[in-house]
Amino acid sequence: METNNDIIVCEGVKKWFGDFQALKGVTTTVKEREVVVVIGPSGSGKSTFIRCINRLEVHQEGRIIVDGTELSSDVRNIEKIRSDVGMVFQQFNLFPHLTVLQNITLAPIWVRKKSRADAEERGMQLLERVGIPEQAEKFPGQLSGGQQQRVAIARSLAMEPRIMLFDEPTSALDPEMIKEVLDVMKELAKSGMTMIVVTHEMGFAREVADRVLFFDYGDIVEEGTPEHFFTNPSHDRTKLFLSQIL
Amino acid sequence: MTGKIELPEIPELELAPEPPPKGAIVWMKDNLFSSVGSGILTSVGLLVAWLLAKGIAGFLFDFDARRWDAITVNLRLLMAQAYPAGENLNIVDSAGVPIDQFHRVWISVGIVIVLSALSMVYWRVGDQMAPQQLTRIPQVIGALLLFVFLGVPLIDYVVAIITGLDFGGFAWQFSAGVHTTWIVVGAVLAAIGWLVERALGDNAREEVIPTMSMVGLAAALLVGSLWVIKVPVPESADFGAPQVWRGLATTTSLPWTILLVVAFAAYFVGRALLRVIPEETGRKILTGLWLLSFPVIVLAILRDPGWAPGIAEGFELSEYFLISAGFIFVGGALIWVATRPDIGEWGAAIATVLVVLVVGSWMTSTLMLIRIFLLLVLLFLLGGKTFGGSPAARRRYLMIWGATAVLVTYLLILVKGGTTVDVPGASPFGGLILTFIIFISVMLLSFPLGVVLALGRTSTMPIFRLVSVTYIELVRAVPLITWLLMSVIFLPFAIPLGTRIDGVVTVILFYAGFSAAYLAENVRGGLQAISGGQTEASKSLGLTTMQTIIFITMPQALRTVIPALVGQAIAVFKDTSLVTIIGLFDFLHISRFIIPNQSRFIGSIRTTLIVAALVYWVFTFAMSRASQRLEKKLGVGER
Secondary structure, three states, X not given: OOOOOEEEEEEEEEEEEXXXXXXXXXXXXXXXXXXXXXXXXXXXXXXXXXXXXXXXOOOOEEEEEEOOEEOOOOHHHHHHHXXXXXXXXXXXXXXXXXXXXXXXXXXXXXXXXXXXXXXXXHHHHHHHHOOOHHHOOOOHHHOOHHHHXXXXXXXXXXXXXXXXXXXXXXXXXXXXXXXXXXXHHHHHHHOXXXXXXXXXXXXXXXXXXXXXXXXXXXXXXXXXXXXXXXXXXXXHHHHHHHHHHO | OOOOOOOOOOOOOOOOOOOOOOOHHHHHHHHOOOOHHHHHHHHHHHHHHHHHHHHHHHHHOOOOOOOHHHHHHOHHHHHHOOOOOOOOOOOEOOOOOEOOOOHHHHHHHHHHHHHHHHHHHHOOOOOEEOHHHHHHHHHHHHHHHHHHHHHHHHHHHHHHHHHOOOOOOOOOOOOHHHHHHHXXXXXXXXXXXXXXXXXXXXXXXXXXXXXXXXXHHHHHHHHHHHHHOEEEEEOOOOOOOOEEEEXXXXXXXXXXXXXXXXXXXXXXXXXXXXXXXXXXHHHHHHHHHHHHHHHHHHHHHHOOOOOOOOOOOXXXXXXXXXXXXXXXHHHHHHHHHHOOOOOOHHHHHHHHHHHHHHHHHHHOOOOHHHHHHHHHHHHHHHOHHHHOOOHHHHHHHHHHHHHHHHHHHHHHHHHXXXXXXXXXXXXXXXXXXXXXXXXXXXXXXXXXHHHHHHHHXXXXXXXXXHHHHHHHHHHHOOOHHHHHHHHHHHHHHHOOOOOOOOHHHHHHHHHHHHHHXXXXXXXXXXXXXXXXXXHHHHHHOOOOHHHHHHHHHHHHHHHHOHHHHHHHHHHHHHHHHHHHHHOOOEHHHHHHHHHHHOHHHOOOHHHHHHHHHHHHHHHHHHHHHHHHHHHHHHHOOOO
C-alpha cells in the first residue's frame, strides 16, 4: 500500500490515556504536497492523532511511517522525524525568554548545525514571508496573538520541514487576528507544503484542503474532498456536526 | 501577503484631572486614621518607633560606654585575621627585614572594585534620578533626628504625665547641649531639603541627575570622611581613663583613597572601552573575568604560591606541565573525533571507556590532576553531540576545551604549589575575607550541584531520581551545624592516612553539599512552573533533551526563582558565621570573641556586635537590592 509519494502512512493506530481509548485504529495515508484538514468535535481524538505523528504522544498499537521511517522508541529516529516535521500549536508555545529571531534560529543552529549568520539570514527571510520582519528583535510577550502564531509558523519553517502539522492554530486567537494566520497558511499550502491541519475554520477547509477527515470517538468517520464533504456528507454524525457548526 | 491597513485617526484624549491639594490633617486622616483599625495600627507603630528610638539612640550615642576604638584599632584583624601584617612573616627582604604582606588584601579589593566599575559601565547600571529624591534625603535624616532628640523626650514627658509612671525615659538622655545641637542640626537639614524642593517646584520631579554621579559622590564623601572622622579613644589603658577624640590611621584612609581613585579611573576607562569593545562582547569578557577573579584572588594573590622546589611536598612543576600537555592533545583528539556528526555508536563507546577510567582514578590513589582531567574529557565528550556538528562549531568546541584545560592546570598548580604566606593556626584565611571566601565558594559549587539535583528529582529516570530525592531529603533533614561538626570529626576517616585537608576546604565542601539540597528544591519549583508546551515545542523542533534543558527550561526556571535564589544566597552568607564552631576565625568570631578578649578592649562586645550586625546588613541589603534590579531587568519582554 506504500507508494512512492505517500509521505505519512498510518495503519490501525490505537492510543489509550489510562483506560480511555483516544484512538481506535486510525488508518489513513497522506501524499506528498497534500493538504489534509482534520475536523471533528472536541475530544474526538483529532489532536491526539496529529500529536502521534511526531511522537509527542506515543501510540500503543498500529504503525506510523513518516517519510519512510517507522516511529519506534529509538531516540535517533524520533529526533530525525521531529526535525523533518514542523508543528504549530494552539497556544503558540514560543520561548518567552528569547527574541523572535532567536526563537527562529535556535533549532537551525543547534539541530541543523547551521552557522549563526546563515540561520539569521534565513530567519529574516521567513519573517518577511510571514509579514513581520520588523518584530525580529522583540520578545514574544510584546507581540499580538496573531503575530506570535506567525512567528511560530516561521520557527517551524526554519527547520525546512517536509511536513507541517497544525494543531488548532487559530483557536486561541481574537477573531480579527485569525485571518492573518490563515493567510500565511494558505500561502504555505500553495507553495506545495504537505500539511495536516486540525481546525474549526470551515472556510479554510473548503478553500484549501485537498481532503477532509472527519473524526469522532477516536476514529475517522468520513473522509473526502471538501466539495463532497460540505455539500453531500454521507454519514449521519457528519451531518449532525456540520449542522451544529455551520 | 497581509495587506497594510490604513489606521483611522486616533481621537485626542483628555488629560486626567489634577487631584485637589490635600492639607496635612486630611492626609493624616486618609492615610493614618482612616478607620478604627488603622488608627490602632498607627498608634502601635508609633509606640514601637518610640521604644526603638530610645533604645538604639541611647545605645549608639552613649559615647562614654561604647568602645568604637575597639573597631578602628582592629580593622585589619576584622578584615583578614592573622594575615601576615608585620610579625608572622617568613618573607624577608635582602636585609632580613620582614615584608608586610597586607598589600595583597588591598590588591584583592582593588581587583573587585575595578571589575565592579567596569561591570557598571557594561551593564548600564544606574539611570536618571529626580532632584526630589535627593532633597528627600536631608528631610528624612532631619525628621529622624528631630524625632529622636525632640519627639521621644516629649512622648516620654507626656506618657509620664498621663500615667504617672516613669519609664526611665529621661535616663538615656544626654546633656541639654547635645540635645540642642542635634535638634538644630535636624531642623536645619529638614528645612534645607524642604526649601530646595519647594524652590525647584515641578522641576524637582524631572529625572535629570545621573544616579551614577550621585553614587560616585556618595563614595567620595564616605572615603573623604575617613580623613576627618574622629573616634573617642581612652587616654591610657587604665580602666575609666578619660576619652580623647582621635582620627583614623592613614593605613586605613590612604588605601581607601587610592581605591576610590582607581574606581573612578576604571569607570571612565570602561566608558572609553565601550566605544572599542561592543557591549555584548564586553559582557562576556567581564563575566569570564569575574569567574576567574575569585580563584586568582584566593589562590594566587592571597595565598601566594611558592615556586621554589621543596616548598610543597611531592610537587613537581615539570610533571604537571607534562601531564596536562599530554591530556590537552590526546583529550583534544578524542573530543575532535567525538564531535563528528557521523560518530554514531563510537561516541557512546569512547564515553563508556572514559567513565570506567574516571571511576577507577577516583577510587585509586591517582594524582588529582589526572583524576580531574579524565573527568573533564568525559564531560566534554558527553557535550560533543550538543555543541559539535559543523566544522566551525567543532573548532570552537576544541578551543573551549583547550582554554578550560589550561585554566584547570593553572588552578591546580596554584593549589598544589604550597604557600609562602605562613599564618599560625588552621588556615591562612580569616576575618571578613574568610566569610567571603566561604560564601562565594559555596555558591559557586552548590549552584551546579543544585541544578543537577533538581533535574534528577524531576527526571523520569528511576535511579537518577531516587538518588537525588534521597540526597535532598537526607541533607535537608539534618541541621547545618551537625554537618559542619561531622565534617571535622568524620572526614579524617574518609581520606587516606597522612593527607590533611585544610579546614576551610572541608567546610566549603560540606556547606556546598548542604546548600545544594535547598537550591535544588528552589530550582525544582521553577521547573514545575514552566508549561509543558515549552518542552513540546522544543522537542517538535528536534532539539535533544539536553538541549531543551540548556536552552529552554533551565533559563526560564532560573528566572522565575531569582527571588528564592537570592534569599538563599543571603542565608548562606549569614550562616557562614556558623563556621566559628569548628574553630575557623570568621568575621563574627573575631567580633564576638577575639576583640572583646584583648586586654585593652575587654567589655567592648556590645560595640563589636553592633558593628558586625551592621556589616552583615550592608552586604545582604545590597544583595537584595541587586536582585530586585535583576528581576526588573529580566522581566522585560517576559510573558
